[in-house]
Amino acid sequence: MTKKSDIKIFEDKKVRSVWDDETEEWYFAVVDVVEVLTESTNPTDYTKKLKKRDPELAKGWGQIVTPLSVPTAGGKQRVNCAKMEGVFRLIQSIPSPKAEPFKMWMAQVAAERLDEIADPEKAILRGADYYRAKGYTEGWINQRLQAIEMRKELTDEWKARGIEEEKDYAILTNEMTKAWSGKSVCEYKELKGLKKQNLRDNMTNLELVLNMLAEVTTTAISKSRKPDTFGQSVQIAKEGGSVAGDARKNIESRIGTSVISPLNASDKGALEIENSGIIPTTEH
Numbered sequence: 001m002t003k004k005s006d007i008k009i010f011e012d013k014k015v016r017s018v019w020d021d022e023t024e025e026w027y028f029a030v031v032d033v034v035e036v037l038t039e040s041t042n043p044t045d046y047t048k049k050l051k052k053r054d055p056e057l058a059k060g061w062g063q064i065v066t067p068l069s070v071p072t073a074g075g076k077q078r079v080n081c082a083k084m085e086g087v088f089r090l091i092q093s094i095p096s097p098k099a100e101p102f103k104m105w106m107a108q109v110a111a112e113r114l115d116e117i118a119d120p121e122k123a124i125l126r127g128a129d130y131y132r133a134k135g136y137t138e139g140w141i142n143q144r145l146q147a148i149e150m151r152k153e154l155t156d157e158w159k160a161r162g163i164e165e166e167k168d169y170a171i172l173t174n175e176m177t178k179a180w181s182g183k184s185v186c187e188y189k190e191l192k193g194l195k196k197q198n199l200r201d202n203m204t205n206l207e208l209v210l211n212m213l214a215e216v217t218t219t220a221i222s223k224s225r226k227p228d229t230f231g232q233s234v235q236i237a238k239e240g241g242s243v244a245g246d247a248r249k250n251i252e253s254r255i256g257t258s259v260i261s262p263l264n265a266s267d268k269g270a271l272e273i274e275n276s277g278i279i280p281t282t283e284h
Contacts, residue, residue, distance in 0.1 A: 017081075018070060026084065027068055029079050033090060037098050038094060060089070068081045137269055140271050144200070144208060146208075153216075174186075176218055176241035180244035185199060192261075204270075217244065218241065248260075
């Protein structure tokens with residue numbers, strides 16, 4: 001199963017989800033579904049009691065749920081997830097006025113994903129709408145969407161080299177980030193005052209450009225060398241990052257200030273280069 005975790009929103013409630021590329025189906029975190037339908041403060045306990053009340057549900061539980069890796073407060077962990085037919089079975093046992101709206105919501109989520117596969121431009125437009133709703137500027141949004149595409153090309157290349165584990169992606173990303181920015185991902189987020197927020201969503205235009213240069217270069221080197229070990233991919237990530245690192249140092253020597261900025265999305269307008277006070281020039 002080729003999987004991609006995501007967080008969907010139903011009536012302001014988060015529903016952690018995993019997309020399976022092979023079957024083209026969404027899997028939804030059971031605990032989130034139960035919380036949405038019941039508004040229980042302890043959905044795990046509710047689920048245990050539900051299985052006791054419904055022996056048939058308990059009997060088929062192993063066929064309904066699949067443990068998958070989803071985001072949690074302590075990082076990604078495996079939790080029980082169910083695809084749409086499994087969620088429908090769960091809904092049968094939960095008396096809730098939200099049952100029908102939730103079914104319709106799931107169908108819409110699935111349809112949108114299939115639309116995006118058939119027409120990738122729709123995914124781009126939805127991404128732009130998402131950032132626009134968050135209050136980002138149009139210039140920054142255009143840059144961010146390009147960054148998303150570059151990131152996908154890099155992760156696709158890593159997958160082609162047999163790299164699948166989230167922790168390995170994190171290691172490669174960290175090495176590349178250190179090579180171009182001089183900071184680990186953790187140190188970079190600390191500078192920007194971030195905790196669980198996405199680092200790229202808090203970068204200035206110029207930081208995004210340099211990060212993209214690191215990723216594009218890493219992708220190109222990997223495609224050229226076709227590494228067959230994780231260690232070789234780590235070295236390539238460092239090399240790709242160092243190319244962007246050299247560009248960063250060149251820019252900094254011209255503008256007389258660090259490109260690595262403490263600015264974050266709390267002031268979204270400031271993330272555009274022309275508004276952030278970081279304006280590359282050709283003057284020495």
